[in-house]
Amino acid sequence: MQAVEPIMQLRGVRKAFANGTVALRGVDLSVSPGQVHGLLGANGAGKSTLIKILSGAYPATEGEILWRGSAVCWDTPKAANDMGVATVHQHIPLVPTLTVLENVFLEDDGLWRQAGSLRRRFEALCKRMGYWLDPDQMVSDLSIGQRQMVAIYQALGSGADLIVLDEPTASLALDERELVYAAVRRLSKVEGKAVLFVSHFLDEVMALTDRVTVLRDGVVVMTAETQNLNESLIAEAIVGKQVAALEHAPRRHGVRQVSGGVPRLSVKNLASPGKLLPLSLDVAPGEVVGLAGLLGSGRSEVLHAIYRADRDATGEVLIDGKPFGRSTGAAVAAGIGLVPEGRQIFPNLSTRENLIATAANRSGASDPWRFESVCELFPRLSERLGNMG
Ligand code: ADP
Ligand code: MG
Numbered sequence: 001m002q003a004v005e006p007i008m009q010l011r012g013v014r015k016a017f018a019n020g021t022v023a024l025r026g027v028d029l030s031v032s033p034g035q036v037h038g039l040l041g042a043n044g045a046g047k048s049t050l051i052k053i054l055s056g057a058y059p060a061t062e063g064e065i066l067w068r069g070s071a072v073c074w075d076t077p078k079a080a081n082d083m084g085v086a087t088v089h090q091h092i093p094l095v096p097t098l099t100v101l102e103n104v105f106l107e108d109d110g111l112w113r114q115a116g117s118l119r120r121r122f123e124a125l126c127k128r129m130g131y132w133l134d135p136d137q138m139v140s141d142l143s144i145g146q147r148q149m150v151a152i153y154q155a156l157g158s159g160a161d162l163i164v165l166d167e168p169t170a171s172l173a174l175d176e177r178e179l180v181y182a183a184v185r186r187l188s189k190v191e192g193k194a195v196l197f198v199s200h201f202l203d204e205v206m207a208l209t210d211r212v213t214v215l216r217d218g219v220v221v222m223t224a225e226t227q228n229l230n231e232s233l234i235a236e237a238i239v240g241k242q243v244a245a246l247e248h249a250p251r252r253h254g255v256r257q258v259s260g261g262v263p264r265l266s267v268k269n270l271a272s273p274g275k276l277l278p279l280s281l282d283v284a285p286g287e288v289v290g291l292a293g294l295l296g297s298g299r300s301e302v303l304h305a306i307y308r309a310d311r312d313a314t315g316e317v318l319i320d321g322k323p324f325g326r327s328t329g330a331a332v333a334a335g336i337g338l339v340p341e342g343r344q345i346f347p348n349l350s351t352r353e354n355l356i357a358t359a360a361n362r363s364g365a366s367d368p369w370r371f372e373s374v375c376e377l378f379p380r381l382s383e384r385l386g387n388m389g
Helices: 047-054 077-083 100-104 115-129 144-156 174-190 202-208 231-239 241-248 299-306 328-333 351-355 371-377 379-385
Strands: 008-016 022-031 036-040 062-067 070-072 085-088 162-166 194-198 211-216 219-225 265-272 276-283 314-319
Touching: 008 047, 022 036, 022 047, 022 062, 022 219, 036 047, 036 174, 036 202, 036 231, 047 162, 047 194, 077 085, 085 144, 100 115, 100 144, 115 144, 115 174, 144 162, 144 174, 162 174, 174 194, 174 202, 202 231, 211 231, 219 231, 265 299, 276 299, 276 314, 299 314
Parallel strands: 036 194, 036 211, 085 162, 162 194
Antiparallel strands: 008 022, 008 062, 062 070, 211 219, 265 276, 265 314
16 A cells, blocks of 8 residues: 555654744654555644644754655745645634635635636636535535635645645534545545545544554654554553553443432433443532543533434433433423533524524423523623623
8 A cells, every 4th residue: 555655755754833842853754655544643732733744844953854756845834835834723823704715715816806717717716626615605614524625725725735634623513524535535535635634533533544653742652544443442552551551441331329309410321333342430410420421432422422413322311210202402492501512502593592403492481491590690701791692
């Protein structure tokens, strides 16, 4: 598989920041055309720093970058971009008050004079990727998944040969992630581009990448072909053997006795095919229970299943000892509130409307989530909101 000449190679890259933090300590990495290369590591391992170096945003303190076999020294993102490196950074720098078209060609000089040709280029991009966006829609009106596609189109607009994606799926819903996967597959397998893909999700790394490099504390601790790996090998490389052993220690689910009385929340054998193995836990009134695990280990899936957002989930969920219906509406009525990972707010609705959105389809009188009740719960919030919205 590695027979293809790499398009980019890093050799002994080291990065020390002015404050003394050494983020990278001699990193080697090689990325080839037609391949998706997964870059993994815990938070702070150095992934974003590495990407900023190979995309020209930061200089390396030591080491070299080879592009198509020759040493290069990029001192600006534009210099890297002009040679064919396109980067979608972790925090998407889109301008919400501009349209999709304006964002995609943000870097283009003379934007206003050549609107017609930009539109044609935009259409060609949509056609090429098989995904259509409305060029005149404001970016603020798009879903997070659509914004990610705008960022990808922005990167592709320049005709790059290496596409670097820094955690493009981190805050996407499952169906939105599929959008990004399709784009990545097309770029690498159909168009022969090299793709460097940073991710925290082990399942997507297994499904999408050809090679994997794992960073830990600024050092490459593993680089291998994905077909020779599995999720636990990757997880072990990310956290180190000792921590991995802790993670795999026999679990004691729901062993804690709730002192006196019924737990507020009781979860029994909650499971979901392909997502969750049976899990049980109790939460007593006044108790805060932490749910820990690596990204991708199923933490959010547990919450979704409790909240009845996962229709395939089986097992029991009880509030104050009582079961409730299998719908998110029933979960809300039973008194469960979910603050999801990808904050689902409606930017075009007022703060007030957002606060009571989950109660929108119910009558006001006995509603525990009336705006006034929310304000009672959070007096300081209500002070700041005044009579907003
Ligand atoms: P990752 O993307 O893998 O989470 P980063 O590359 O963002 O990791 O960070 C690696 C290390 O470098 C961390 O310890 C982080 O705090 C540090 N770091 C990142 N950027 C800077 C900076 N501009 N100045 C100082 N330290 C930084
Ligand atoms: Mg990062």
